[in-house]
Amino acid sequence: MHDKTMTGGQALVRLLAHYAVDTVFGIPGVHTLELYRGLPGSGIRHVLARHEQGAGFMADGYARVSGKPGVCFVITGPGVTNAATAIGQAYADSIPMLVISSVNHTASLGKGWGSLHETQDQRAITAPITAFSAVALNAEDLPELIARAYAVFDSERPRPVHISVPLDVLAAPIQRDWSHEVVRRPGRGLPAAHCLDQAAAKLSAARRPMIIAGGGALAAGAVLRRLSTVLAAPFFTSVAGKGLLPIDDPLNAGATLCVAPGWQLISEADVVLAVGTEMADTDYWCERLPLKGELLRVDIDPRKFNDVYPCAVALNGDAEQTLRALLERLPSAPRDADAAASHVATLQQAIARGHGPLQSIHQAIFERIHAELPVNAFISSDMTQLAYTGNYAFQSRAPRSWLHPTGYGTLGYGLPAGIGAKFAAPQRPGLVLVGDGGFLYTAQELATAVEELDSPLVVLLWNNDALGQIRDDMLSLEIEPIGVLPRNPNFALLGQAFGCTVNQPQNLDELQTDLRNGFKRNGVTLIELKHACAC
Template identity: 80%
Template sequence: MRNDKTLTGGQALVRLLANYGVDTVFGIPGVHTLELYRGLPGSGIRHVLTRHEQGAGFMADGYARVSGKPGVAFIITGPGVTNAATAIGQAYADSIPLLVISSVNHTASLGKGWGCLHETQDQRAMTAPISAFSAVALSPEDLPELIARAYAVFDSERPRPVHISVPLDVLAAPIARDWTAEVVRRPGRGLPAAAALQQAVAKLAGAQRPMIIAGGGALHAAEALAALSERLAAPLFTSVAGKGLLAPQAALAAGATLCTQAGWDMIAEADVVLAIGTEMADTDYWRERLPLSGEVIRVDLDARKFNDFYPCAVALLGDAKASAEALLAALPGAARDAGGAHARVAQLRQQLEASHAPLQLIHKAILERIATVLPENAFIASDMTQLAYTANYLFPSRAPRGWLHPTGYGTLGYGVPAGIGAKFGAPERPGLVLVGDGGFLYTAQELATASEELDSPLVVLLWNNDALGQIRDDMLSLDIEPVGVLPRNPDFALLGRAYGCAVRQPQSLDELERDLRAGFAHPGVTLVELKHACAR
């Protein structure tokens, strides 16, 4: 037991995080993080024990997407960092604020190759390409500066993950002064230049067929975007990350349909496209390039986006909400005739309805049952599975931060831990996970965390087609004989019960609806296994 009252670097770091508003951390204690964990008791921060560091990263990601606050993970040196790297990469691709605190070997050994436990040649270099920055604290007094720098990214820049490595001796060293209350926040991301705003207003005011594409960077701008869409009589598309920005029943809501032929045809008709808070990535569009014939106005925090795949006529460097409000204030106040735009969105919906292939019709039937019973304030965390791919454009999201999908990096195994993490970010909201049998087995062990920690509804809908279905279908479409796509699955019901879940196995869509309803009424985790044959 330590008898002195001087805080160690690890203890002080935890206190500092608490003062930044951190209320939850995800992780697994190890021999290299003991001094970090010394600071948790009495800190007010809840520690959630995950069963794998990748799960810790995905849980922190889900927490961040639902709450809007940075998700935080504590992981060990070496294998902890490499295990979490996939989750860090996913957060980087989807612009999610993630703070990963790891240990690293003693400062005297760094880069020496002495063969220390968990040693890597350069731990910082492993995460640098998939983070806003990756740094090593070489003394306890480096920590407040590095945490302030991390929150500057989260508050003022494109929000991406940050990895801070703390050597074992720095975690254990007494601090020279008490810096635990030195909280530095830089809220606000500012307005674009006035001249650029004027150019954008002129182009939007003169447009005959304006349209809007909004992404995850605009999740806090829903009200302003709805008003801007109405003012311009502009149909509003979203990326997958932006689902829910406009109520699905709104006459101008074109949804996340830019991955469909109907969506491509419609966006090609725009003479001006306002792209706000979206990197306009092919992972949202399912094609290399959108058929844009009109001018593009872009609002983004990342200046690199202005001249990449879609060079823009006007670049607005600034916050999505502030920029949308500034455009609204400067645009003519007179209402435009929206009849044509309303009719075009209605036509888009009709075209989508007529375009479903047989597999998508099966998915549609499942999604309709989900929509019938899904609680009003629920969120959905989805994995990389065919059911979710269809749901990305077909399932209506009622509000922002209600649809969590690993779009950019596209990693299997995201859904279950992200859904668990989201429950900690919004414990009052029921959760639904959509996951395929292949992706489920990447992170199924995190059901142990869910059963241990959750006392409110989380329903895991396991879409079991006994295959890596998308890859099998891709092989067949390319005339490749399927190899490695028909795994032998375990008994998922037994597995779920072993982890303490309530388990249901509906044999029809009617039973699915009944079982989902029961799951949302159960104060804990329910695993619903739906076989492909039972959904026909």
């Protein structure tokens, strides 16, 4: 029976619950009170972030690990601008995120009356960094806009959606109960048959085929492995695609297209099949990959077919369905993979030999991490030199296990994204890799972690007392280093103030022990590793 007293905000929360939303991240404010009125009894858990940017990154991490949209509630004006960086990161990395914000009363929009939190055009702030940004001018708009958001998440390239709801729409009683009107039309479909035939013919004729898979292929791991085996094709991933093949698969070349041995190997391919990857320079660390063979692309976004890497065959459709259709058109007997496996082994050896002094230190740290990391753990990493090495040198055991802010490249991502990931998969131990510079962007989210988490989250703080990458870049360009040697706080005392268990290992053996203990501890462990202690 329709509750005549249900407001637009309450009905919206009930609608989200019917869309299987179980967690929202946010900070309540005077403008979002009607949303919070709807949370009790909804079945949706609210997680209090300490900054709206942190709430957005938490929603991002939740989405990367769960595969479901991350949801956050933010207030009008500063809440939206604070969250914009996290929205931009999700947009760049094709992460599904639903941002619900308030906005000023309908009658005041665009008037410049000086209302609290007023922005001249709030929608315009997020329009460039979302699949769409819209204002619900009446309550009846809300079920339509939520359905449109889920159409993006289910059927298009997943990206953030921002819906602004005016204060009067949030507070007014709804005229009819639309809180149960769920519209899900998932499906990305198959490319045209003639495109599949053409692609299969090129793959069949290829002498040295290779595969690149990205974040759009995370659901297609099994079929990708079969395809790699049938074709005897070395298998690369983007950073977002790490873990798609087992570590011990002899054709697994990993996320190594950002270093010279990877560039060399991919240049030898006569046909490259790229699946669910933007093929962006943020993954490759070079302006353009040296592709000499024909490029076949599988993507849900048709705009990718003729951008930096125009393709010989465009396969517009769902990754898993498309790859299965390709397999049906290929010979079922696997090719001899000895030569391809040898090329991959040579690649891995060249990478190990090619580490510079800093990367060798990082590799030693990752060896200790690998020894102690639980099988089902995930790693959330910030923009820090340790993670840059890990992007290509550390192999993930499974998809959705390495979270990194690749495209937008924002500092401060690692900790809140790791917290969000814990809410998506509480049973999975988490490891956060963060540098001292990026840590101070969102260190306040330790308060959320300590308050909310009762399973292992280990924060490994790589402290070189510098903005190390920028310092090194300045020196390489013969620029006098400025602003890259900050005075850091006492991180141990900071962690203790938040309620973390704190360790400061003095060598790599102690680091390994601290990691082992941290993964056994239900709660948050902060491990500060000084650069000098890792040498």
